[in-house]
Amino acid sequence: MTSYLKMSKEELKSEFETVKKEYARLTSMGFNLDMSRGKPGADQMDLSKRIFDLVGNDMGFKNKDGVDCRNYGGLDGLVELKDLFSEILGVSPAQIIVGGNSSLNMMYDTVAQAMTHGFGSEPWFKQGEIKFLCPAPGYDRHFAITEHFGIKMKSVPNTKDGPDMDIVEELVKDPAVKGMWCVPKYSNPEGITYSDKTVKRLAALKPAAKDFRIFWDNAYAIHDLYDEGDSLLNIYDECVKAGNPDLVIMFTSTSKITFPGAGVAAQGASPNNVQLLKSRMQFQTIGPDKLNQLRHARMFRGMNDLKAHMKEHANILRPKFESVLAELDKELEGLEIANWNRPKGGYFISLNVMNGCAKRVEELCAGAGMILTKVGATYPYGIDEKDSNIRVAPSYPPVEEIKKASIILCVSVRYAALEKLLNEK
């Protein structure tokens, strides 16, 4: 297709007439579509239906250690799940804490406890202004936690290899910088997997603040769309090699393996960090829901079970992703008004439209009955300074709806670009 950037004003006007007609046609169809939320669809959740047969049906309530999972106790979770999460996060089972239904909750609690009790340091709230590094675009709920505690967010731009490490290495010289959010594999929203070099540079950071921690949210650790997925270097091993074992705290969950609302979350870290975290958790709870942990332990007896299960997820998700990508290729390729990623896993496609056009695209899509993630939500303080990034979340709706939604999206991107170009001529 001819690049919009090479069109004359007359050509642009003519193109705009065509696009406006197409947009009007779509708008008249009364769609009610939603690509805003990165949540699994009902068909994905159905893949785990048999988990409910694994507790309660005369199989007993004890795990392999003989713990009656119905009763109190077991602050850090069942041994079977420590084994499983140890394989996912790449640390020993003794370095795993298995929690409740939400890794976000574990991250929040870890930050909250650092605010009131530090990390082997003075409580963060006693240390004046503190700051976190926020690779952006990123996960809005990370940024929301930081903002809630009054922690100043410093945006770090992402490259195709992960956060720009030159900038990160510079910023951690500031002793007020206490933490950094990372989604290292199939990042939300860009689908980036950090390169080996990025992981090594992160692990070797020498922050001025001794109580600086990387919050490593490995939410999509095993969430490949293809047999050949991305591979992520084990950051903990690299931290140990660099003499920095306490630098990183890792998180993951089964939210997108079994159920978003009723999965199991875990965190892993150095022995020092784990001891510190548990010493605080003991005041917060007697223990997590071990029955739900037992369900998961009986369903996934090892990584092989888990991998087989994730292939079934991929079979459902892949056509949805490919449907969006096919439409983007067909309608936008060569126009020079947008670029997008082709993630091999995760939950999002990241679409960058012309600067100053993202909010307009969101508005146009809404006008045609299709909801996108709020533009700016993927940036600290909700502000995308370029007004360019759109997070496309194709997991939840059925594939027929994804197709329709993608058509609306592409027409809206063209519409907004033409408006802008015509205004500038």
Add this chain to the structure above:
Amino acid sequence: MTSYLKMSKEELKSEFETVKKEYARLTSMGFNLDMSRGKPGADQMDLSKRIFDLVGNDMGFKNKDGVDCRNYGGLDGLVELKDLFSEILGVSPAQIIVGGNSSLNMMYDTVAQAMTHGFGSEPWFKQGEIKFLCPAPGYDRHFAITEHFGIKMKSVPNTKDGPDMDIVEELVKDPAVKGMWCVPKYSNPEGITYSDKTVKRLAALKPAAKDFRIFWDNAYAIHDLYDEGDSLLNIYDECVKAGNPDLVIMFTSTSKITFPGAGVAAQGASPNNVQLLKSRMQFQTIGPDKLNQLRHARMFRGMNDLKAHMKEHANILRPKFESVLAELDKELEGLEIANWNRPKGGYFISLNVMNGCAKRVEELCAGAGMILTKVGATYPYGIDEKDSNIRVAPSYPPVEEIKKASIILCVSVRYAALEKLLNEK
């Protein structure tokens, strides 16, 4: 029986010889008994076995609002459980937040959030030294939360009607006093239910601190041992009448209704408080485990289901309590060396032995193979200044073991008293 206080030295010596022989006989029997933990036994948890058939067996995953309980969302829980907890806590369903598996966790979070964000006030951590009132003896995990956050604990003695309100009314004149722990029904460990007058005086408190809150842990709200249980006045209604609607935050759970580790917890408060609590929770979590909530909603369709279920618990627990009480009556009545309560519900019997003897009794019991709750644990900072209170927890072991444990307990109480009296003669 003859009071030990009226015995001559010779009589005491002779009695001590008898008691020592009996203690030696018990010690030789190699018992391994435990009355330390207030947790339900396996037979009680079996009462809820059918709950596992209520989710997963072709009954669907939607609640009556049509929410797919497997997926994300629903910060404050399912409407069915708001209805149920609204009846237990005595506020409207809109004033209920239904959470995860632990009311302790909700209490901790509420205190933690007040530390960092206040209660419509400056964060507590910015207000210098702050204090909580701690009716004692009380629940050790309440005191542990307070101590963890560096909040100074002020002990308040309990009367048979609840905390000594003359003292409470005096102490809340101190603007540093920000909170008070209460277990208002079948209190842990004394089994006291606050009198109507106590509830009214609490509700009418005029604390100097506007951000003072009563943490009303109604853990045993419906946990009667007899048809005629204690009744507790609705403190929220009294607060409203007294113009103090925001004074109290109430907590409860199904930990001792279904499963200690896998029940559902809730909190209830004024609309102002609930709005404030939710505005913070939204940063901490996307929502609680709604599938476990759905199990509970389908098992208990209203208060009648719940009451019938609690009678089955009472049928298991009552003989255990009566077994302890019968032994105390038989072995200690009239000796004037101990007194104890006769709770109509809850999980504990509170036994006060002669001042200075509780630790010795704990030690003697341990020597004979029977573990008691650590003496002092029921007091702020772990210190029972009188060294007198023993918390007896008869719920967990089978009734035959309770009988044996009660025999050891009574012999140890006599042993310790005789030692003391002989030393003083």
